[in-house]
Every structure is written in C-alpha cells, then in structure tokens.
Amino acid sequence: MVLTTSCAPQGSTSQGREISSLYDIFLWIAAGVFLVTAGLIAWSIIRYRAKPGDDDLPEQFHQNLKLEVTWFAIPQILVVVLFVLSAFALNEVNEESPEPDAVVDVTGFQWGWRFTYDGSGKEVVGTPQEPAKVLVPVGNVSFVLTSADVVHSFYVPDFLIKRDAVPGRDTRIDVNVDAGVYDGVCAEFCGLLHARMPFTIEAVSQEAFQQWLQEPPEGVARGDG
Ligand SMILES: [Cu+2]
Numbered sequence: 001m002v003l004t005t006s007c008a009p010q011g012s013t014s015q016g017r018e019i020s021s022l023y024d025i026f027l028w029i030a031a032g033v034f035l036v037t038a039g040l041i042a043w044s045i046i047r048y049r050a051k052p053g054d055d056d057l058p059e060q061f062h063q064n065l066k067l068e069v070t071w072f073a074i075p076q077i078l079v080v081v082l083f084v085l086s087a088f089a090l091n092e093v094n095e096e097s098p099e100p101d102a103v104v105d106v107t108g109f110q111w112g113w114r115f116t117y118d119g120s121g122k123e124v125v126g127t128p129q130e131p132a133k134v135l136v137p138v139g140n141v142s143f144v145l146t147s148a149d150v151v152h153s154f155y156v157p158d159f160l161i162k163r164d165a166v167p168g169r170d171t172r173i174d175v176n177v178d179a180g181v182y183d184g185v186c187a188e189f190c191g192l193l194h195a196r197m198p199f200t201i202e203a204v205s206q207e208a209f210q211q212w213l214q215e216p217p218e219g220v221a222r223g224d225g
Helices: 014-047 065-094 206-214
Strands: 102-109 112-117 123-125 132-137 139-147 152-156 161-165 171-177 180-186 199-204
Touching (some): 014 065, 014 161, 102 152, 102 161, 123 132, 139 161, 161 171, 199 206
Parallel strands (some): 132 199
Antiparallel strands (some): 102 112, 139 171
C-alpha cells in the first residue's frame, strides 16, 4: 500500500515526485512524533492524577539521565535523517539536464509572462486579458527565468516547484515533465494586477511540439497582425 498525503498534488515531473515523497516522509514522521508525545501526555495525566485521599506530595526528584539522553537523542536523529533526505531531494531537484529537449526563456513582467524558445524565434506573450498558453515537449524541459521589472515568481503547482524571476538575473529550473496541461501563476506579489498573470503549459509529444514551434503567430496567420 502506498501511503501518500492524498490532498497534496503528487507532482507531474520527476522532480515533483521527489518532493512529494519527501513531504510524505515528513508527514508520517510528524504524525509519529505527535502520537507518541500526545500519548505520553495522556498516559501521564491518567496514570498520575491525584486520587481521593492522596494528600501527600509524591517522591520529589530531578535528573533522570536515561530519560534525558533519550529525549535528546531521538529528535537529533530525526533532524539529521530529515536533513540528509532533504539534501538528496534538493540535489535532484536542482540538477540541470545536460541536453534538455527544450529550452524556454521565461520573462515575467507587470503583468504577464513572455515565453521565447531558443533558436526557433517562437515567442508567446501573455497579458491580463489573454494569458499565455504555451507548449513544451514531454521530457526534460529547461526554463530560464528572469524579469523585466520587479520580482515575480514562476509557479506551476503541479510541478511542485516555485522559483523567483529576478530582474537582471537568469534562474534556471529543469523539469522532466509528463504529458498534461498545467496551470501556472505568479506567486510573488508584484503589483495591482499580480493576480491576473496566470499561464498554461501543455506538455505534448516532441512531434506536436515541433509542429507548434513552426506555426506562425496567431495574428499573422489571420492576416491582421
Ligand atoms: Cu508577478
């Protein structure tokens, strides 16, 4: 049986699934800590409550070396284990693909996103009235993020990864994406129309992607561009 945090997205990229399984480990360890702690508190309350006629103080003592070592050691071990697992997951998520199937330059601006595709001249610009809808191929996709004005944040919830788009700096995230349609938003308050900069990324086959790259911009196709 696979135990997962059912209400959280499971991730539609291999990096997202890495993060999702890390969440699950954290959740189950936290649940275990809660049950043990709450259980011991409940047991102590019931076991040691004053009974009628129990008017004397019980034996008073301080220091119990075994107990103190135990409650120091268990959290230390948990922190070290979670730290190591997180470091491994972070490494995997930040790893750059040596030969991505597509490189997409993404520029956030007030208020929308510009997607340009390396070497093809393809460009899609979203606006608050018409958010960007772009295609990527299934497989390794490299997003190179930057901003034209203030700090924006490129967030596709299904990818389980969020990265800032910072003016004057390129930030790269590589994902190995499954086929599907994924909605994204700006996750950094960047001005009045911050909420009006959603975008959609559709991951399709390499052939369909290549075909889309060749298509002229919509306005030109209709002859009114
Ligand atoms: Cu923004």
